[in-house]
Every structure is written in structure tokens, then in C-alpha cells.
Amino acid sequence: MSYLSHLICSHCGQIHAADQLIRLCPDCDHPLLACYDLDKAAREVDRDALAQRPADMWRYRELLPVRDPRYIVTLGEGGKPTLKMEQLGREMGLSQLYIKDEGQNPTGSFKALGLAAAVSRAIELGVTEFVIPTAGNAGGALAAYAARAGVTAHVYMPGDAPLINITEVQMTGADLRLVNGLINDAGRAAAADAQVGGWFDVSTLKEPYRVEGKKIMGYELAATFNWELPDVIIYPTGGGTGLIGMWKAFAEMEAMGWIGPKRPRMVAAQSDGCAPVVKAFHEGKTVTDPWENASTLAGGLRVPVTIGGEQMLRILYESGGTAVAVSDSRILTAQQKLAMREGMFVSLEAAATVAALETLVTDRWIHPDERVLVFNTGSGLKYRLLLT
Numbered sequence: 001m002s003y004l005s006h007l008i009c010s011h012c013g014q015i016h017a018a019d020q021l022i023r024l025c026p027d028c029d030h031p032l033l034a035c036y037d038l039d040k041a042a043r044e045v046d047r048d049a050l051a052q053r054p055a056d057m058w059r060y061r062e063l064l065p066v067r068d069p070r071y072i073v074t075l076g077e078g079g080k081p082t083l084k085m086e087q088l089g090r091e092m093g094l095s096q097l098y099i100k101d102e103g104q105n106p107t108g109s110f111k112a113l114g115l116a117a118a119v120s121r122a123i124e125l126g127v128t129e130f131v132i133p134t135a136g137n138a139g140g141a142l143a144a145y146a147a148r149a150g151v152t153a154h155v156y157m158p159g160d161a162p163l164i165n166i167t168e169v170q171m172t173g174a175d176l177r178l179v180n181g182l183i184n185d186a187g188r189a190a191a192a193d194a195q196v197g198g199w200f201d202v203s204t205l206k207e208p209y210r211v212e213g214k215k216i217m218g219y220e221l222a223a224t225f226n227w228e229l230p231d232v233i234i235y236p237t238g239g240g241t242g243l244i245g246m247w248k249a250f251a252e253m254e255a256m257g258w259i260g261p262k263r264p265r266m267v268a269a270q271s272d273g274c275a276p277v278v279k280a281f282h283e284g285k286t287v288t289d290p291w292e293n294a295s296t297l298a299g300g301l302r303v304p305v306t307i308g309g310e311q312m313l314r315i316l317y318e319s320g321g322t323a324v325a326v327s328d329s330r331i332l333t334a335q336q337k338l339a340m341r342e343g344m345f346v347s348l349e350a351a352a353t354v355a356a357l358e359t360l361v362t363d364r365w366i367h368p369d370e371r372v373l374v375f376n377t378g379s380g381l382k383y384r385l386l387l388t
């Protein structure tokens, strides 16, 4: 089953035992990353034989943290398609434009991947009560997986979150707390109550395993492109787990000899109403500063304080990537364009990747024949209707 070996701190490099319930690095309070016995995996896991397994996230179970398969809580997450966008590509002058459609996941967003991994592993380690601060989709996913596993979820969400996120949490019977403020305010309230209640807090990057579920997107797209990664990946960046997860997946795959050293240029797309990563990147900084008065219709990008800032910036610099902020009006236009040209009703966060792509094409940062991949991280059906 899992080849999980230990945890390593993303900041100070300290090693910690994997088979314990742990959140941040006890030495420096930075995110921990899961490490696997990749030599053993290189010897024993045949990347091409994996295609014989069911096409879900657990196809890559040796590289996921759950040791005993009985603890896997699944709703069929993972294995969602990468689709070529011919019409939109032609319109933008790109011959190889693709989208990975994570909106087809359970609960309608890619948050299912991270929460399936984190909930399964935490239950294996004895957790029965979870708490999460969320812009909306992660809360919906936690509520669903907790219900499926018969455990308790407490979900802290900004009061102005999309009605569908409120409804999907309420439907499961989870404890929903609407918070006056943004996701970081929800995070403060959740952390305080978690301490009192003894609940396990699965905030973004504050436990090691959500990123493990998200990294599977990196494995899947490598397999899709016959183990040669795209030239450019544009990711809608809030807390950044997908970006961090995919980069980790690439390193693991190279260590196992599944892919070569070539990496995509990684691009963080944000809204100009909340763009701490874009700002820090263009100022050449190694950490992000809190964003004042964060405001964007793309709720998943409204993350003013990011614990993963240091990791994300390292990836953007190392990959020769960049970071692009786009306005909400351009996000809405891109959302409509994806629906009209490709029949895909995507989330606003995902639409930001296409708006960012337009900027990069205009700036000639992308060559017309490069293979470019954008992400649909959530279904457009989950959003409130906007009368614009």
C-alpha cells in the first residue's frame, strides 16, 4: 500500500515521524511535506501498469499516505480528464491548449482530492472530529467526506460565501459556522474552537496530507501527456496547495525515473483584488505579505494571508514561471468565453487562468506552439448567478 516513510519540514528541513497525528513543524511552525520510499517505488511500481487500475486518485496509492486501504474514504475523486481546447486555442493563436477539468470531481471541485487524502489519513490516525476554515468549496468537500466516513465536521465559512457552499454543508448535517470576515478570520475562529473542542484542524497546508491528494493532478497530467509535462501550467492560486502539490509530484516522478528533468514554467493566476503572490513575485521577494482589503468575486482566490507563500514563490522562480493578476471583469469575460467556445461552465477561479493566459499571450511570454495547460478547479454550476 503506502510507501510513506517520514515527514520533512518545508522550511527548516527537520524530519518528523509520519505515523503520528501532526500538523505544522513543531520546531518552526511551517508546513510539513510527506516523503516516500521512492527507491522502492522505482523498483516496484511500474508507471505504465498503473493504467490497469481504476482511474481514480487511489490508482497512485503507493504515493499517498493511507497505509491500510480500509481507511480510504472515497467518493470517486481523481481521474478527471484533460481536454484539448481547439476553438479557444485557435482564437488565442495557440496550437496546443489544454484544460484539466477538476470540476468533474465529487462536490464539484478539486478540493475533493485534498480532503479525501487528509480525511482518510487522519481517520487512520484516530481522528473523529474535524474542523476547517474555507472560502466554500473545501468546506463542502470536508463535509461530504466526513459524512461518508461517519465522523463530525465543523465548517467555518465567510458569511458571503456562495449559497451553494452553505447548502452543500448544511445538507450533510455538518456544523456550519458563518463568520463575519474573510477566510483568515474564519481560520482564527476555527483554530480557537479546535483547541477547546480537541478537533483536528485541516486548514490549507497546516496538516501534511491535503497537498498529497492535490499532487495527484501532477501524476495524472504526466500520464495523460505520455510522461512528458506541458511547457506551461497556469494555476488559480489561493492557498496554493495544487501548485505545491504538483511540483512535489514532478520531483517524486523524476526520482522514480518516471519523467525526465524538464519542468513546466509554473504560473500563479490571481485576481487583482487579492494578489499577494503576484505582488511578492514581481518584487522579487521570497515571502508574501498580507493583502489589505482583499476583494474578488472568485472566492477561492480571496486568500489574503498564505502560509504557503514561501513554497509557492520558490516554485515560480525555480521553474522560470511567473505570476499574473487579472481583474474580476476579465475573469467574468473569460468564464463566458470558455462556455461559448468549449461548452465548459467553469468556476471563476478557473476563468482567471484563461484571463491570465490572454495576458501572457499578448506579452509574448508564451510561444504559439507551446503546450499550455490551464485548470478548471471547480464547476461553474456551484456559483451564485451574477446578473451582469
Ligand SMILES: Cc1ncc(COP(=O)(O)O)c(C=O)c1O
Pocket: 109, 111, 135, 136, 137, 138, 204, 236, 237, 238, 239, 240, 241, 242, 243, 299, 300, 301, 347, 349, 350, 377, 378
Ligand atoms: C474553485 C477553486 N479554485 C481555486 C482555489 C484555490 O486553491 P488553492 O487554495 O489550492 O490555491 C479554490 C480554493 O478555495 C477554489 O475553490
Ligand SMILES: [Zn+2]
Pocket: 009, 010, 011, 012, 013, 014, 025, 026, 027, 028, 029, 030
Ligand atoms: Zn521546521
